[in-house]
Amino acid sequence: MKRIAVLPEGSVSHEAIDFLFNGEPLDLLHSKLISDVFRATDSGNAQYSVIPIENTIEGSVSLHMDWLVNEVDIPMQAEWVYPSIQNVIGHGSEFKTESGEYDFGRITKIMSHPVAIPQCQNFIRLHSPGAELEGVNSTAEAVEIVKKNPGKGWVAIGTKLAAQKHGLDIMAERVTDHDNNYTRFVLIGHEPVNIPREPDHVKTSLLVTLPEDAPGALHQVLSAFAWRKLNLTRLESRPTKKRLGSYYFYIDVVETVDSVLLTAAMAEIEALNCQVRVLGSYPCYTYPSR
Ligand SMILES: O=C(O)C(=O)C[C@]1(C(=O)O)C=C[C@@H](O)C=C1
Numbered sequence: 001m002k003r004i005a006v007l008p009e010g011s012v013s014h015e016a017i018d019f020l021f022n023g024e025p026l027d028l029l030h031s032k033l034i035s036d037v038f039r040a041t042d043s044g045n046a047q048y049s050v051i052p053i054e055n056t057i058e059g060s061v062s063l064h065m066d067w068l069v070n071e072v073d074i075p076m077q078a079e080w081v082y083p084s085i086q087n088v089i090g091h092g093s094e095f096k097t098e099s100g101e102y103d104f105g106r107i108t109k110i111m112s113h114p115v116a117i118p119q120c121q122n123f124i125r126l127h128s129p130g131a132e133l134e135g136v137n138s139t140a141e142a143v144e145i146v147k148k149n150p151g152k153g154w155v156a157i158g159t160k161l162a163a164q165k166h167g168l169d170i171m172a173e174r175v176t177d178h179d180n181n182y183t184r185f186v187l188i189g190h191e192p193v194n195i196p197r198e199p200d201h202v203k204t205s206l207l208v209t210l211p212e213d214a215p216g217a218l219h220q221v222l223s224a225f226a227w228r229k230l231n232l233t234r235l236e237s238r239p240t241k242k243r244l245g246s247y248y249f250y251i252d253v254v255e256t257v258d259s260v261l262l263t264a265a266m267a268e269i270e271a272l273n274c275q276v277r278v279l280g281s282y283p284c285y286t287y288p289s290r
Pocket of ligand 1: 007012013014053055061084113115
């Protein structure tokens with residue numbers, strides 16, 4: 001059985017891992033902190049770790065991207081896109097009016113993962129503008145804290161799975177600003193993973209560092225992909241953290257690192273005095289739209 005490190009039971013990450021492995025029995029090692037999820041595979045405690053890296057509404061989860069690049073050296077082995085369906089969860093009786101409706105104006109505090117709170121801005125602004133917002137380690141942790149603190153007017157934004165686990169009420173369903181709210185997850189590990197399903201495509205993630213003060217260097221890097229008609233699906237700059245104004249470029253290419261075209265493009269980029277690091281070459285899966 002595969003041993004996989006993932007955020008706590010009832011987190012979006014936990015829901016998402018089931019989809020990737022299609023219900024295959026897994027030995028899940030739940031960790032409260034994403035840093036421990038990373039460390040579990042780094043230390044050999046788990047074979048793989050589940051890492052959320054991008055969200056439709058919030059964009060890159062920068063902290064997780066930075067960990068992938070700077071704190072560990074574990075290749076990406078699979079990617080999948082899964083809907084982040086968020087709900088308002090609490091002790092419903094605290095907010096019920098005489099007519100049996102929920103009065104969201106009575107909410108004093110909304111807790112969730114810092115990536116999940118901005119996904120629900122419209123709902124919060126409209127229904128609970130006075131509520132305090134508090135970011136915690138995961139949506140699942142938020143639900144657990146709310147469960148342990150009845151009578152304070154606190155609610156969590158999280159999954160139905162977490163509400164069920166803690167026996168709390170779902171006071172409002174699907175409260176994200178956009179219905180098409182998806183999260184991109186990667187599975188990192190030292191061995192390729194066997195997923196008995198055809199992928200939608202295969203992708204390679206590269207980290208490219210340009211030579212200093214070289215005008216047009218990024219243009220030349222992009223040309224190496226462009227004239228080979230290699231399809232880029234992501235281009236993002238992140239600070240190298242070495243000095244202000246110094247960046248690396250995170251590039252996703254729909255192609256495997258074994259392809260002649262991609263290997264040639266990488267050689268061309270290296271010949272431009274750029275550093276190229278392969279973060280992984282892996283199959284990608286998408287959750288069928290609902
Ligand atoms: O807190 C969770 O439930 C997570 O799985 C983490 C995470 C993230 O880090 O982006 C994953 C997806 C959600 O959209 C919000 C939070």
